[in-house]
Amino acid sequence: xxxxxxxxxxNPMLYRCHVxxxxxxxxxxYIRVFRGQQADAAFYLLFSDVGYFxxxxxxxxxxxxxxxxxxxxxxxxxxxxxxxxxxQFPDAYASxxxxxxxxxxxxxxxxxxxxxxxxxxxxxLPRELR
Numbered sequence: 741x742x743x744x745x746x747x748x749x750x751n752p753m754l755y756r757c758h759v760x761x762x763x764x765x766x767x768x769x770y771i772r773v774f775r776g777q778q779a780d781a782a783f784y785l786l787f788s789d790v791g792y793f794x795x796x797x798x799x800x801x802x803x804x805x806x807x808x809x810x811x812x813x814x815x816x817x818x819x820x821x822x823x824x825x826x827x828q829f830p831d832a833y834a835s836x837x838x839x840x841x842x843x844x845x846x847x848x849x850x851x852x853x854x855x856x857x858x859x860x861x862x863x864x865l866p867r868e869l870r
Contacts (some may be wrong), residue, residue: 745803746843747785747861753848755802759793760784761869767791769856770869773802784865787856789839791821803846804859812842812855821855841864 745752758770771785785804792815816822816837825832843859845852 745805746859747804749802752846753801755782756798757785757802757845757852758798760810760865761774762790762793766796767856769793769854770865772799786860786862787843787854787859789857791836791840792819793854795845795847795852795854796850799845799847799850801845801847803836805844805846807842807844808839809837812840813837815842815853816840816855821841842865 749755754776756774756776758772758774762769762774767788767790769787769790771787772781773783773785774780775782801838813822813826816833817824817826821840822833822836826837839857840855841857841859843854
């Protein structure tokens with residue numbers, strides 16, 4: 741795992757996160773991130789091609805990291821996103837596994853992890869998504 745979080749936040753444990761919206765048809769996950777106890781979001785995180793989520797809806801900490809690719813494949817196999825064929829033919833699910841990342845979040849309590857494609861930090865959301 742990288743030594744710093746993927747969004748390069750200073751003091752990521754000073755933030756709190758809340759799953760804001762998930763669009764199943766688009767497989768997009770929006771997370772609202774607050775600094776400290778502020779009522780307004782400091783920024784939002786968008787994750788695309790979400791295939792799996794494990795964790796609470798809200799948590800303390802925004803230390804997002806990307807786990808090793810082997811861990812991602814192992815979890816995909818465990819939860820049924822890919823089949824056993826991947827054990828014999830590593831490229832059997834290449835169209836799925838090539839872009840998939842296992843995101844982990846170090847929190848104060850319950851760890852969060854999910855499988856998704858790309859991620860981006862958004863300073864704000866369009867009004868219709870707020």
